[in-house]
Amino acid sequence: MNNRLLILLIAAIGSYLLALSASAAYPQLKFSVANIESPVFQTKSIEVQIGSSQSGARELIIAIEEIAVQDYVLKELRVVCRAFQWNRHEIECTNGQLIARDLFASPLPMQFVATPSHLTVDLRPSGGEHWQFSIEWDAALWHAALTVKAGKMTHLARWLPEMPDNENFPKLTGGKLHGKIKVNGDLKGVTSAGIDLSIDALAFSDAAGMHAGEDIALSVKSNIEHDARHQHWKWRGDMHWRQGAVFWQPLFFSGTDYALKMQGVFDGKTLALHDGQLALAEIGTVKFSGVADWPNAKMREFQLDAGNMALPALFDQVLKPFLADTVFAELEISGLGDFAVVMQEGVLQEVNLTLEDVNIIDRRDRFAFHRIQAHIPWQAANTTIADISLLDGHLLRIPLGSVRVPLEIKDSHLYVPQLALPVLDGVLKLEDFSAAHTDAGWRWGFGGKLTPVSMEALTEALQIQPMHGILSAYIPQVHYDGESVSVDGVLQVNVFDGSVVIHQLKLIEPMGLAPHLTADIAMRNLDLGLLTSAFSFGKVEGRVDIDVNQLELANWKPIHFDAHMFSSPGSYTRRISQAAIRNISALGGEGAVVAIQRSFLRFFEEFRYAEIGWRCALRFDVCYMGGIEPEPDSRYTLIKGGGIPAINVMGYNRDVGWQELISRLQRVTQENEPVIQ
Amino acid sequence: MVSRFYNVLIFMALALAPLAGLAEANLEINTPAIASLKQSMQSRHAQLVEHYNSGAVGLTRDGMVAVRDANAVPLAQRQAVNALVSAENQDRAALYREIARANNHPEWESKIRATFGQRWVNLARSGWWYQADGSVWKQK
Numbered sequence: 178m179n180n181r182l183l184i185l186l187i188a189a190i191g192s193y194l195l196a197l198s199a200s201a202a203y204p205q206l207k208f209s210v211a212n213i214e215s216p217v218f219q220t221k222s223i224e225v226q227i228g229s230s231q232s233g234a235r236e237l238i239i240a241i242e243e244i245a246v247q248d249y250v251l252k253e254l255r256v257v258c259r260a261f262q263w264n265r266h267e268i269e270c271t272n273g274q275l276i277a278r279d280l281f282a283s284p285l286p287m288q289f290v291a292t293p294s295h296l297t298v299d300l301r302p303s304g305g306e307h308w309q310f311s312i313e314w315d316a317a318l319w320h321a322a323l324t325v326k327a328g329k330m331t332h333l334a335r336w337l338p339e340m341p342d343n344e345n346f347p348k349l350t351g352g353k354l355h356g357k358i359k360v361n362g363d364l365k366g367v368t369s370a371g372i373d374l375s376i377d378a379l380a381f382s383d384a385a386g387m388h389a390g391e392d393i394a395l396s397v398k399s400n401i402e403h404d405a406r407h408q409h410w411k412w413r414g415d416m417h418w419r420q421g422a423v424f425w426q427p428l429f430f431s432g433t434d435y436a437l438k439m440q441g442v443f444d445g446k447t448l449a450l451h452d453g454q455l456a457l458a459e460i461g462t463v464k465f466s467g468v469a470d471w472p473n474a475k476m477r478e479f480q481l482d483a484g485n486m487a488l489p490a491l492f493d494q495v496l497k498p499f500l501a502d503t504v505f506a507e508l509e510i511s512g513l514g515d516f517a518v519v520m521q522e523g524v525l526q527e528v529n530l531t532l533e534d535v536n537i538i539d540r541r542d543r544f545a546f547h548r549i550q551a552h553i554p555w556q557a558a559n560t561t562i563a564d565i566s567l568l569d570g571h572l573l574r575i576p577l578g579s580v581r582v583p584l585e586i587k588d589s590h591l592y593v594p595q596l597a598l599p600v601l602d603g604v605l606k607l608e609d610f611s612a613a614h615t616d617a618g619w620r621w622g623f624g625g626k627l628t629p630v631s632m633e634a635l636t637e638a639l640q641i642q643p644m645h646g647i648l649s650a651y652i653p654q655v656h657y658d659g660e661s662v663s664v665d666g667v668l669q670v671n672v673f674d675g676s677v678v679i680h681q682l683k684l685i686e687p688m689g690l691a692p693h694l695t696a697d698i699a700m701r702n703l704d705l706g707l708l709t710s711a712f713s714f715g716k717v718e719g720r721v722d723i724d725v726n727q728l729e730l731a732n733w734k735p736i737h738f739d740a741h742m743f744s745s746p747g748s749y750t751r752r753i754s755q756a757a758i759r760n761i762s763a764l765g766g767e768g769a770v771v772a773i774q775r776s777f778l779r780f781f782e783e784f785r786y787a788e789i790g791w792r793c794a795l796r797f798d799v800c801y802m803g804g805i806e807p808e809p810d811s812r813y814t815l816i817k818g819g820g821i822p823a824i825n826v827m828g829y830n831r832d833v834g835w836q837e838l839i840s841r842l843q844r845v846t847q848e849n850e851p852v853i854q
Numbered sequence: 855m856v857s858r859f860y861n862v863l864i865f866m867a868l869a870l871a872p873l874a875g876l877a878e879a880n881l882e883i884n885t886p887a888i889a890s891l892k893q894s895m896q897s898r899h900a901q902l903v904e905h906y907n908s909g910a911v912g913l914t915r916d917g918m919v920a921v922r923d924a925n926a927v928p929l930a931q932r933q934a935v936n937a938l939v940s941a942e943n944q945d946r947a948a949l950y951r952e953i954a955r956a957n958n959h960p961e962w963e964s965k966i967r968a969t970f971g972q973r974w975v976n977l978a979r980s981g982w983w984y985q986a987d988g989s990v991w992k993q994k
Contacts, residue, residue, distance in 0.1 A: 382925065385921070385923065385924055385925075386923065386924030386925035386926075386927070386932065387921065387924050387932070387936075389924070389925075389929055389932075390929075391929050422929050422930060424924075424929050424930075424932045424933060426932075426936060427933060427936055427937075428933070429929075429930070429932065429933040431930065498933060498937075689948060690887075690890075690891060690894070690944055690945060690948040691887035691888075691890065691891060691948045691951070691952050693887075693955070731885055731886050731887040731952070731955075731956075732886045732887040732890050733886075734886035734887075736885055736886065736956075797885065
């Protein structure tokens with residue numbers, strides 16, 4: 178049945194009832210309409226009956242078996258009117274009840290007025306709540322309107338569209354509606370519609386409370402109009418978020434004055450969005466547009482452009498919740514950013530990110546990067562070059578200089594052919610840095626070298642014991658496999674005028690809560706003068722080799738190694754100061770010091786030695802010590818004298834708690850400032 | 855090997871007993887990583903207790919914690935509780951891995967995790983929620 182017939186039917190019912198006004202005071206009448214179908218709604222079985230109630234009073238009963246609007250169905254609607262009057266022009270029900278169990282638990286007071294060209298229904302479910310539905314029609318046009326005052330949103334819950342996993346989807350739990358919905362039409366169907374609604378105290382939640390909103394106030398204005406000439410619909414929607422809070426795991430929004438504006442056209446097959454704008458207070462405005470197929474909602478084209486976004490608010494409100502428990506969770510960001518995205522056929526085609534004068538600072542002071550300028554383009558089909566520069570910064574307190582990064586991007590692969598990063602008075606040169614994102618996460622690798630850095634400057638920056646000399650390193654291929662950083666080959670470091678070669682270096686879960694580092698280290702020809710003066714240990718001249726095998730650090734603290742320090746082969750000056758002997762002895766006991774003080778040797782400031790040796794096998798927190806030779810006795814030789822004057826230093830403690838040993842070392846080095854040499 | 859596994863487990867459970875509100879035990883595992891994780895969990899425990907008490911957070915069968923009923927937490931605090939649970943689970947996962955590693959048996963991790971799940975429930979206070987068989991939440 179088309180709309181014309183529907184209107185005729187409504188008019189017929191009205192006219193028929195009006196015609197009864199001329200008949201007896203208590204007529205018995207039963208009028209039935211089987212089905213009404215229109216593009217907007219369908220009904221099944223309408224019965225209109227006028228008769229007497231059990232008490233003898235007259236009553237008008239309208240029973241509708243089913244009303245369906247699109248996919249929503251209301252069953253068993255019934256209007257019982259016990260105070261009504263009619264005349265030639267209208268029927269008015271002043272005391273009626275609407276029984277609609279799908280919508281309201283109990284019958285609602287209602288009133289209605291019907292004329293041959295007009296129907297108005299008033300519902301007052303409770304208190305100040307008022308829903309008024311009205312429709313007017315003539316031979317060609319009709320106009321319907323729903324006016325709501327303080328309407329409870331929960332009445333609308335069943336009319337909301339079904340969502341995937343609807344059981345767990347948030348449900349409306351509160352909210353009041355004010356405003357008007359208007360629909361206009363002709364005999365062919367709807368020609369235009371408009372919404373002007375204000376919603377207060379809106380609340381929703383899923384069962385677990387992980388997606389919920391409270392105290393939301395917003396205004397919605399929308400209209401849609403049929404353009405007969407172009408055979409499409411023009412639509413527009415504006416939403417103003419006045420206040421409210423939403424937790425949508427893991428995001429939490431609480432704010433005022435967000436505005437969403439959209440407009441476009443719809444031709445029945447395609448929904449086009451033009452000039453969409455989302456204005457986020459304190460962040461900026463996001464512009465977007467797109468085209469989607471209807472009704473499968475498949476996005477064919479989508480463009481998003483967010484310019485001059487205030488990064489501090491964007492980070493705190495949007496990005497930070499996703500970075501919890503990462504090294505980036507406690508960032509302080511300032512500056513502006515532009516972000517643009519292009520999608521086609523649901524596939525990302527192009528992304529452009531621009532940063533202007535951005536500062537990124539870790540609140541725990543682990544790193545900071547200042548004055549970042551970046552233009553990072555990405556295209557699905559092409560290789561692009563990103564230009565990233567920073568003025569200065571620091572990483573783990575080590576100052577970084579100005580650097581410019583030419584980053585090649587292809588699909589999910591990144592490549593930097595060469596990068597020279599100023600580090601203190603040296604330069605860290607990285608070569609062939611490549612990174613790729615795979616299903617198992619990020620993988621990356623690089624090689625490079627560190628040109629000489631002054632140890633004075635480095636130790637000052639690290640705020641540790643001052644050291645002298647230079648540090649330089651050759652970095653072979655380093656790669657990350659998603660869990661561990663490994664070095665293929667050996668890492669070579671030059672320090673204390675000697676060399677350090679690190680084999681089998683592996684860092685497991687470097688960004689995890691309990692990173693492990695394993696390595697074998699061979700140090701050769703270290704200058705003991707530089708080494709001991711660095712630690713205020715007392716002057717020792719000579720050179721040593723140190724092997725540290727099967728080293729394992731857990732959480733950057735040693736739990737296992739086999740260390741062996743011994744005099745380097747070759748000819749060089751071998752002298753040790755009395756202060757150094759005193760300190761070495763203090764690590765294992767007072768015996769040697771007492772011997773010096775009681776003998777004539779106390780008159781000498783320095784002694785010659787032939788060899789120095791020390792061993793420590795660390796197992797969890799115990800260091801099993803030894804000396805130059807792996808002697809089985811309870812005592813062992815740490816320093817073997819040679820020449821005149823000469824002295825032997827023996828050790829007597831085989832097992833020392835690692836923490837106790839560290840504490841003793843710290844005491845020795847702290848107590849020795851200034852060092853007596 | 856089996857008996858050593860349970861020795862380690864009991865040792866650890868006793869060492870961590872203060873986290874569950876019991877009297878403090880003197881036993882500790884002395885690897886730096888485990889000590890650091892234990893300290894991190896202990897400092898967070900005070901914040902989690904109120905959510906265990908309210909039923910917002912419960913103990914899962916696999917030795918982790920989960921947001922059981924976010925409705926027990928004011929809306930504005932749910933994000934923080936979520937982050938708290940996430941951080942606790944990261945510590946717990948790292949703890950089980952470290953115990954297995956420290957004993958040179960990385961393959962024990964899943965066993966340690968499952969047995970710790972039961973142990974945490976035993977140590978839980980009355981009124982706290984835990985996941986029973988079939989992942990059904992029950993109140994102790």
